[in-house]
Structures are given as C-alpha cells and as structure tokens.
Amino acid sequence: MMKVIAERLAAGETVSFRPTGSSMVPLIRSRQLVTVAPCDPAAVEVGDIVLARVAGAVYLHLVSAVDHARGRVRISNNRGRVNGWTNHARVYGICVAVDGNPRPRTAGKAL
Template identity: 75%
Template sequence: MLADTMGALDMVAARVAAGATVRFRPSGSSMVPLVRSRDLVTVSPVDPAKVEVGDIVLAKVAGTVYLHLVSAVDAAAGRVQISNNQGRINGWTGHAKVYGICVAVEGARRPRVDGKIRQ
C-alpha cells in the first residue's frame, strides 16, 4: 500500500511495535482489491512467527515501511517475503521488522488472524 521511508507509516509502525492497535487510512493502489486507497484499516501487533502467506502485515523492508502481503515464509531463517498485490516483490525481512497484522479493512475482519495477535 503506501510505502514510506520516514513518515506516517513509520509513526504507525512505532505505535504498533509498542503494543497498540492502530486504525489509519493508507494511500496507494498496490493492494487493490484487498485494500483500496484511503480504506480504514486496523492493524494489531503480531507474533511474526505465526504469519502465513496471504496475511497483510505492516513491515519494514530495506528501510521502507509497507502495508503489504506476506508472499513467502522462511521459518528456519526467521524471515518473511513482502509483496504488493500486483505481483511486485519488495524483499525479505526478519521477524523483528514485522510489526503488525491487518485485522480489518473498512470494518470487515480479515481471515486467519486469530491466534496471531501479540498480547
């Protein structure tokens, strides 16, 4: 969705990493139709070891924060691959940089989030 080097998504990521559930409206079209520009999304802290392919996560890849899909998981190395919904791969990132999971879009609960939220 919105990719951001030092701005709004960095602030959201910091809040989520600190344990807060955050609602915000990211901009961009890279996650359509899962998330449309300016949709209200809810992101909660996540246990990165529990994310799966198809989850939408808030993660930092190569210095940029994204609200994008998990496209591959390398559990042995403790990392996930992040991609948009248009086929572009952003890259791999370690579990320490996977801050949150999208639990709802415009109030509609995302599938398969139960048991993944960090308490």
C-alpha cells in the same frame, strides 16, 4: 506516517489508519480504514497482510513467502511486485480488519 504507525505497533498499540495507493487493490483500496494489531511474526502465513520494514521503507503489504528456518518473511504487493525479505523483528503488525470487516485467518496472530 508509516514509521509512526510502526512505532505505535512496536509499543503494543492496535492502530487504525487510511493508507493511500493502489498496490493492494482489491484487498485494500486507497483510503480504506485498516486496523493493524501487533502480532507474533512467527505465526504469519502467506496471504496475511502485515506492516513491515523492508530495505528501509515501511510497507503495508502481503506476505508472499515465509522462511521459518531463517525467521523471515517476503513482502509483496497485490500486483506481483516483490519488495523483499525482512526478518521477524521488522514485522510490526498484522492487518486484522479492512473497513471494519475482519481479515481471514488472523485469529491467534494478534497479540
């Protein structure tokens, strides 16, 4: 399912879906409605939630570090586990809302 969502974001669509799992609690609880919009990866900051491909898997997780010089971001869950680094081309979108509530600091990052 996440791969299809990534493809839709790459095509320029804003997508709403209900991810499952507990790795992002309390920011996102299992089955909460999230809205993810295509974004400018260069504008992403630590603390943003993005949909990105890391090591062959697509995750909706936190940005825990940004390396502007290399054009990449580090993706982690909300419990301290680091999934890894990925380049800007593999950042498909930014979470702009959870259950209809806008996420902070997303203005100007969605395309």
